[in-house]
Amino acid sequence: MVSVDAVLLDIDGVLTIGEEPVMGAVDAVRWLRDEGIPFRLVTNTTRRSRRSVAARLGGLGFAIPETWCFTPAMAAVSRLGEMDASACHLIATGDVHRDFEEAGIELADGEAPVVVVGDAGDRWTYDSMNNAFRLLVGGARLIALERDRCWRDAGGLALSAGPFVAALEYAAKTTAEVVGKPSPAFFRLALTDLGVPAGRAGMIGDDVETDIGGARSAGLVAVLVRTGKFRPETLAKAPVAPDRVIDSIADLPALLERGV
Template structure:
């Protein structure tokens, strides 16, 4: 394969259920040794990159911080590209750390309102503050727009419903910087300084990973780990460029 760089999904490809997938560490060490550019990507909007790095390190896998790419980093890159860095965050967890040093976190006259999974921080007052900033001219950036997710105590609303509410109230369309948007993949490619035709995305999600990557002009490789489902593969209109057993097969593919 004529591949110069890789985007590799973390959950379901590098680790699963809190444990490293066999061969993941060896593959990442191979990429480092061969000086092959790669980014480990995650769609989470509750954890900063340092927390993700620490989590993966606890599984015995060392990933350099600069090799982790997430929607918050995509948002930072997008804002810098547009030379506008006055932003207002509606998020939770420690994800705000990824925005440190980017510009000014403001409550008025913002260039962007950045919305992620805000959890209990999504109150009437915080959402109304975001609404007012948008009505005053700010643009809306959505780190993700999933409808819901499975929390420890059951289903929980994600960022999507709040992004949609702000779009409806303001008449604005959010700029999505998480998977599967082309913007996310374009920004990740910019971070690696590589064109899409020379990069492959390795993921376990046929639609978010493979489908999104192919729409961005990349090679889409599906692994049979994580959330892989054989029945979806046969029903889907998304056709992977390659299907492999796991990330452990990557060195052989690159050398083949």
């Protein structure tokens, strides 16, 4: 039994499902704040800026400061800083570009030292793929905000960034650096902000690969919820087992009170 000093929470499938909060999730988050247990949100969404993520949560009853929300775009900005890159060619949708612009990263249509790829929906065209490919062949590096296979929209399964990342890797004979979950660097970004070492923090997620596998690689205590994309057969086949499994985020207060 480990007692944790802070927690990281996934959003989709843990706090929310579609455009509804998970039952008990609003109370669980309020409990964390009331108890003074530090937490941050780590989401793999690449269709919204940090500001939009916080605004959406606010609309669903979660009062969470924008600066507590960590997205792959934040991780990419951090990585671009490490690489001394002041510009990138971004393929993403929604208002994700804001996170780059507000960090002073120039978004280049043409030449750029780095191609950053997210979930881009209709922005994927033969031309946009070719543009990215030509930059990569010219020596640009490839950063993937995430490399999920698909997500479920109203019309059924829809492709995420992963297949397009795989296409560009194949075309340019390169390997993308994934900055979203399950990259340990992404978890560390949120932990650094919390000022808590990985071994004293818990990660609560619904994805056995990105949340649980990633958290374990980063040294966190990994807690799987049985909501969102949870499926018993996926858990049975998971290469990395969670430290704990709870029915939903509503059970988090009890878990933390008795020790994870």
